[in-house]
Amino acid sequence: MRLLSVASEVYPLVKTGGLADVAGALPAALAQEGVVTTTLVPGYPAVLAAIEGERLHAYPDLAGGPATLVRAKAANLDLIVLDAPHLFERPGNPYLGFDGEDWPDNAHRFGAFARAAADLGSGRVDGLVFDVLQLHDWQAGLAAAYLHYDPPARRPGVVATIHNLAFQGVFPAWLLGPLGLPAEAFALDGIEYYGQISFLKAALIFADRITTVSPTYATEIMSEAGGMGLHGLLAGRGEVVSGILNGIDTEVWNPATDPALAVTFDAADLDRRAANKAALQRVFGLDEDPGAFLIGSVGRLTEQKGMDLLPPLMPELIAGGAQFAMLGSGEAGLEAAFADLAAAHPGAVGVRIGYDEALAHAIEGGVDAFVMPSRFEPCGLTQMYALRYGAVPIVARVGGLADTVIDASPYALAQGVATGFHFAPGSDASLRAALARAMAMFAAEPKAWARLQRNGMATDVSWASAARQYAALFAAITPPPFSA
Incomplete structure (x- = not known):
């Protein structure tokens, strides 16, 4: 089974929070379950500095400038990097400027990132076929909409993984056209969200399965108190919502071998x-x-x-x-x-x-x-x-x-x-x-x-249990292979 994990950050290349830890550690655990993972990540300076790769696909114009998909390996991860200097060649935080505010073009930045994910998932990049796309948080969410409104001959299974429902990728409605989505997407059963558009809602409404990172949180987000405006949608799709508890990288986090400790112990x-x-x-x-x-x-x-x-x-x-x-x-x-x-x-x-x-x-x-x-x-x-x-x-x-x-x-x-x-x-x-x-x-x-x-x-805090659950979920939504 071939998985494209679409993540806006991945440890140890770039990290602002737990999403990076998950994206960095889960592939090795999934490999034990027969899932081959490729991770799509934006070409931030720290990522590009860590890789040497081969050009996979060129975009003459992606959200206002040239971009390239680069295939590479780093930190035991199989990567595809979206090298788009006009979008990602910026110092500091991946999402915020030095003033602590969101980059004003985040919709274009992560719309382009999602477009690349959809192209890869559609088989439009030569030589690559993926069975399932796992879309992590709002930054990857629009890929589900691109696959819905421009369906390929073989649509991959799509899993939306919510790391934090508080971050919903909400932008003005006028961006719908510049993002390459049809007017019909601005609807209750599309990506419209209280008069604006939401990248996260795109993932939640068009994904085959929705996962959160713990069972209790899966229950909480389907309630009015915990759903942050999306509880109705999530409760309505409750049959495809599940909580899979994260693990941690028990090799990186091992007190018996950790070089950051004055004294190791068990x-x-x-x-x-x-x-x-x-x-x-x-x-x-x-x-x-x-x-x-x-x-x-x-x-x-x-x-x-x-x-x-x-x-x-x-x-x-x-x-x-x-x-x-x-x-x-x-x-x-x-x-x-x-x-x-x-x-x-x-x-x-x-x-x-x-x-x-x-x-x-x-x-x-x-x-x-x-x-x-x-x-x-x-x-x-x-x-x-x-x-x-x-x-x-x-x-x-x-x-x-x-x-x-x-x-x-x-x-x-x-x-x-x-x-x-x-x-x-x-x-x-x-x-x-x-x-x-x-x-x-x-x-x-x-x-x-x-x-x-x-x-x-x-306590077993490894990724083994989560990997088994994800592998079963991915298998349930894997489409049949291309017919001859």
Whole structure:
């Protein structure tokens, strides 16, 4: 089976979030299930710098300039790169300018990307045939519309994968013509969306199957509270919606071999984690106290991630013996709030604004607990890294967080299966209570705490299960081969 994975970012070439991790790790797992994956990715500078390839197809004019499809291999991935300098040769973030605002031509950029995906899926690029297209998020979504309104002789199966429903690729309706779509597409059963057009809606309405990145999130997005304006469409197509829990790359994220850690370790020698905790305390300028309850966080500083809940709680946690190490960036107000917190509590709070992959690994391998207070979370990957690295997750009971972390309830503790702590999303009182439960166990019940750590490290967070589910789904929608 031949899969074209259409992703606007792929680790380790370019990454802004979890989509890149999925696009980078899933192909190897799918190969074990007999699925041969090629990944289509835009030709950002970082991607082009990492590849040497052969020209596959030339576009004299694609969204206002010449473009080339380049076939290449990099980071053990089979790639097709859309090299379009007028669209993608820009420094920094793939989606945002230096002012933090969306590039004003994003509709043209990712419309062209989707057009290339549809051409590849249609068999219009010589020598290539794909059985299934997997369209990741809105940036790839318009490919489903191109395939619908200009159907090829053999249309591939189409899967729309939602990593985050909040990002819907909404643009003015007048762009329909410039994007090469017919007027009939501007309709309720087309890509019209509250008077505008939505790239994500195109994928959701024309795909054969819709997947999300966790079972709980699949349920949430079909409700009015979680559907973000698309719940009616999703509920109406509920029979083709499913949640397949993400995995992580267990070779990249392996505490027994991770070069980013001061000391490697596994579940049989948890005592070795203490050296990583001490090293992390030094990196963040924290007091080197093995008895301090060191809480970590890595990610975007946004209200969606619930990060606004943490600064007000920190002073009382610090007074109770906690420390906090945070790596992330996002909303200016939250960046300032955490910087102020660090300034007010030297030796107890360390903050790094930005992102550093090695430091993210060091945090997972050195903190006692890892907090994720998301108001919604389609899947989440950092809590799975935490499980893998023996950092006990303290998570909101939402989306993939609820699916991956088993709350330390009396029953779960008695059964010996607990791996972390849950709290109600958006509730500072519930978060405070969960943190208090965790601190109390850490201080008074070291054996119970170590059991949580070992349970977490024994959790299967690999891609194997997800790959089996995806392979079965792809097989169900693979079209018959071309007739002779």
